Amino acid sequence: MTATTASEQPLIPQPPTTVTALRKAVAQIAPAALPAFTRELDQAADQARSGSDLAPLRRFTEQWAVYVQIQRQPQLAARFRELEDSAESGGTEQARQAAVELGRILDTARAALKQGPR
Known part of the structure; x- marks a missing residue:
């Protein structure tokens, strides 16, 4: 068993894969990415509305969940x-x-x- 240093610990727990939780996480660990988060959310919402399909929003939350998973370490x-x-x-x-x-x-x-x- 290896000892884990404080710098190897995640900054925050992995949040649920919801827009609200991911936005809060991005604000905490990578605030400079918030404009991209908002822009991409708007694009995904527009695509979902125009296609009457939630797939763009699912892709958005999955992509940003991966981003947070990496950035919190x-x-x-x-x-x-x-x-x-x-x-x-x-x-x-x-x-x-x-x-x-x-x-x-x-x-x-x-x-x-x-x-x-x-």
Whole structure:
């Protein structure tokens, strides 16, 4: 068994996958992302209204739940940002490797959300 340091602990518990709970979480852990959250929520709501379909809102909440799952873990969030930068500014091979690791992080976050709180 390994000891967990305070910096490895999530900043907040994973919130329920509701717009209100996710907005509150984003405000706490990544306030700079609130304008994107609001813009994307508006787009999803417009798409849902025009298509009479809730799928855009489900995609929105799922996407932002994954974002919160990653951002509430400071070390993981920092690594994610490093990989995004590497994918954008690196050479072809570096970008490919960064994309692979980004995919793994996203897959792990989605799997954690499916398992629910622990």
